[in-house]
Each structure stands twice: as C-alpha cells, then as structure tokens.
Amino acid sequence: xxxxxxxxxxxxxxxQFDAFLAACPSRQxxxxxxxxxxxxxxxxxxxxxxxxxARGKGGGPRALRYSQLARTLAGVSQKMLTQTLRSLERxxxxxxxxxxxxxxxxxxxxxxxxxxxxxxVRGLKTWAENNxxxxxxxxxxxxxxxxRP
Amino acid sequence: xxxxxxxxxxxxxxxQFDAFLAACPSRQxxxxxxxxxxxxxxxxxxxxxxxxxARGKGGGPRALRYSQLARTLAGVSQKMLTQTLRSLERxxxxxxxxxxxxxxxxxxxxxxxxxxxxxxVRGLKTWAENNxxxxxxxxxxxxxxxxRP
DNA sequence: CAGGATCCAGTAGGATACTG
DNA sequence: CAGTATCCTACTGGATCCTG
Numbered sequence: 030x031x032x033x034x035x036x037x038x039x040x041x042x043x044x045q046f047d048a049f050l051a052a053c054p055s056r057q058x059x060x061x062x063x064x065x066x067x068x069x070x071x072x073x074x075x076x077x078x079x080x081x082x083a084r085g086k087g088g089g090p091r092a093l094r095y096s097q098l099a100r101t102l103a104g105v106s107q108k109m110l111t112q113t114l115r116s117l118e119r120x121x122x123x124x125x126x127x128x129x130x131x132x133x134x135x136x137x138x139x140x141x142x143x144x145x146x147x148x149x150v151r152g153l154k155t156w157a158e159n160n161x162x163x164x165x166x167x168x169x170x171x172x173x174x175x176x177r178p
Numbered sequence: 179x180x181x182x183x184x185x186x187x188x189x190x191x192x193x194q195f196d197a198f199l200a201a202c203p204s205r206q207x208x209x210x211x212x213x214x215x216x217x218x219x220x221x222x223x224x225x226x227x228x229x230x231x232a233r234g235k236g237g238g239p240r241a242l243r244y245s246q247l248a249r250t251l252a253g254v255s256q257k258m259l260t261q262t263l264r265s266l267e268r269x270x271x272x273x274x275x276x277x278x279x280x281x282x283x284x285x286x287x288x289x290x291x292x293x294x295x296x297x298x299v300r301g302l303k304t305w306a307e308n309n310x311x312x313x314x315x316x317x318x319x320x321x322x323x324x325x326r327p
Numbered sequence: 328c329a330g331g332a333t334c335c336a337g338t339a340g341g342a343t344a345c346t347g
Numbered sequence: 348c349a350g351t352a353t354c355c356t357a358c359t360g361g362a363t364c365c366t367g
Binding site for chain 1: 199294306
Binding site for chain 4: 255257258261281282
C-alpha cells in the first residue's frame with residue numbers, strides 16, 4: 030500500500046534526534062554508551078574476551094555469569110560492573126536471568142538491540158588496540174615538541 | 179618471500195594490546211575515545227553537523243574554526259572543548275592550524291588517523307539517534323516493572 | 328577570536344563491610 | 348555467588364575572569 034509506505038517514511042523522518050543539541054535525549058544516550066565499561070561488557074558478552082575461542086559452536090554471543098564478567102573485565106569494581114549492567118538491562122541491551130540454584134546463578138546475555146550496538150562498540154575496542162602504537166608515537170612527538178622551552 | 183610474510187605476521191601478532199587487561203595502555207586509550215565530546219567533535223569535523231550540507235564539493239571532512247565547533251556542539255564549555263581538542267591533537271587525530279590574522283584564526287582538521295576513528299564513532303552517534311525511541315520504551319517498561327511493590 | 332587560569336560543586340568510582 | 352549499602356576521595360566539568 031502506498032499509504033503505509035508514506036506513513037512509514039513519515040514516521041522514520043519524524044524521529045529526528047540530534048546529539049549535537051544539548052537538550053536532545055540522544056546526547057544523554059550517547060554519553061551513556063560512550064563508556065569504557067559499556068564497551069568492554071558488550072564485547073565480553075559478544076564473546077571477545079573468552080580464553081577458549083574454540084567453543085561448541087563458533088564464538089558467537091553467549092550468556093555469561095556475573096563472576097565470569099568480573100574476571101574478564103580485569104580491574105573492574107563490582108560497583109561499576111553491577112551499575113553498568115543495570116543500566117544496560119534498563120535500556121534493553123542485555124537480559125538478566127536468575128537461576129534459583131544454591132547459591133543463586135545469574136547470567137547476562139545480549140539482546141538483539143545489544144548485538145546491534147556491539148557491532149559499533151567492538152569497532153572502538155579494536156581501533157584502540159590496533160592504533161595504540163601510532164597514538165603512542167604521536168604523543169611522544171607532541172610532548173617533545175611542547176616541552177621544549 | 180616467505181620470510182617477509184612470516185616477519186609481517188610476527189609484527190602484527192606482536193602488537194597484542196588487550197583492552198580487557200587493566201594495565202594495558204589500550205584500555206586508557208579506549209577510555210579517552212569513549213567520550214561524548216570526542217565523538218561529537220570528530221563528527222563535527224567530519225562535516226556531520228554543518229547546517230548547509232550542499233557545500234562546494236560534497237560535505238566531506240573539513241577544517242573548522244574554534245568558534246564554529248563551539249556553535250555546533252551546543253552546550254559545550256570552552257574548557258571541555260579546548261581540553262578535548264588538545265588531547266585529540268596530542269594523539270594525532272586532529273591538526274591545529276593558527277593563521278596570524280587579527281584577531282588570530284585557528285582551525286582544526288581531521289588527520290588520516292582521525293578519519294579512521296571517525297568511521298567508528300560516527301556509528302555511535304547515529305546508533306544513539308536511531309535507537310533512541312526503542313531505548314526509551316525499554317526504560318519505561320523497566321521502570322514500571324521495578325517500581326511496583 | 329581563541330584560549331589560559333582559577334575556583335568550586337557535583338559526582339564518578341574505588342575500598343570495604345554486610346546479606347539472601 | 349551475586350549482589351546491596353555506606354563511606355570517602357579524586358577527578359570531571361561548568362562558571363567566571365583575564366589575556367595575546
């Protein structure tokens with residue numbers, strides 16, 4: 030139907046969020062997802078930090094336990110881990126599943142929305158890792174240039 | 179040559195930065211580039227926030243003046259703008275050009291390295307803008323679910 | 328115009344202790 | 348095991364004033 034298509038076009042065009050605007054909610058969302066821990070958690074749930082890449086299927090997104098996440102993200106405090114996981118859950122990026130064993134087992138898994146964001150933030154992590162040497166060289170040159178009286 | 183290939187493989191494999199490790203410098207770099215202002219500045223220098231998309235050539239990366247950046251990133255303090263620009267310059271992501279007019283004119287432009295990062299962070303900004311509605315719906319559902327006694 | 332310098336409130340985030 | 352709660356520090360980041 031032409032009407033449906035037109036309506037869809039309008040709906041898509043209507044939602045004009047612009048992160049350049051201070052008051053736009055998308056700026057706050059950008060602020061939330063532009064976070065070290067968000068990137069690392071999503072990548073971990075995406076299967077990037079698993080020590081055993083040769084898993085059952087193919088290293089795709091997996092459900093991880095809280096303690097597994099804590100171990101993968103070396104140096105994260107439980108406060109930041111829990112806090113970040115909560116906000117990710119609230120935003121619909123991860124699901125939290127509680128299995129009533131003794132002691133209780135809690136697993137986190139990416140949602141479809143979370144996987145779509147993973148594609149983006151994974152690029153951030155790999156960019157940082159791949160260009161570290163170049164950036165380090167630039168810093169050295171910059172510091173040598175500016176520290177000279 | 180087989181030796182060259184082997185050496186290249188070794189060189190590529192040798193630079194094993196892992197942002198999952200707390201002590202790895204790539205984690206700090208990830209922390210730096212995972213920043214609201216970094217994303218917005220790079221996007222602005224990439225030509226995303228220009229009011230006139232129909233420019234001379236094709237809206238590609240351009241040199242922008244300090245004041246233009248300040249206007250594009252609505253609500254940014256001059257402290258954060260200057261501070262972020264300095265760190266971007268230090269890391270070799272942007273160049274700073276001073277033209278000795280009166281008053282002085284300063285322009286910022288992306289380097290090749292900066293452009294490579296722009297490809298990534300631009301995805302972050304557009305993701306936030308495109309999925310804002312979905313995230314908002316998830317939050318509402320989550321809050322309604324948890325606020326109930 | 329493009330910042331540098333300073334002051335200062337708010338909060339991010341770590342350490343620690345306790346719990347279902 | 349998987350948190351919650353509390354305390355406390357350090358840094359973030361905004362506002363303001365000043366300069367080449």
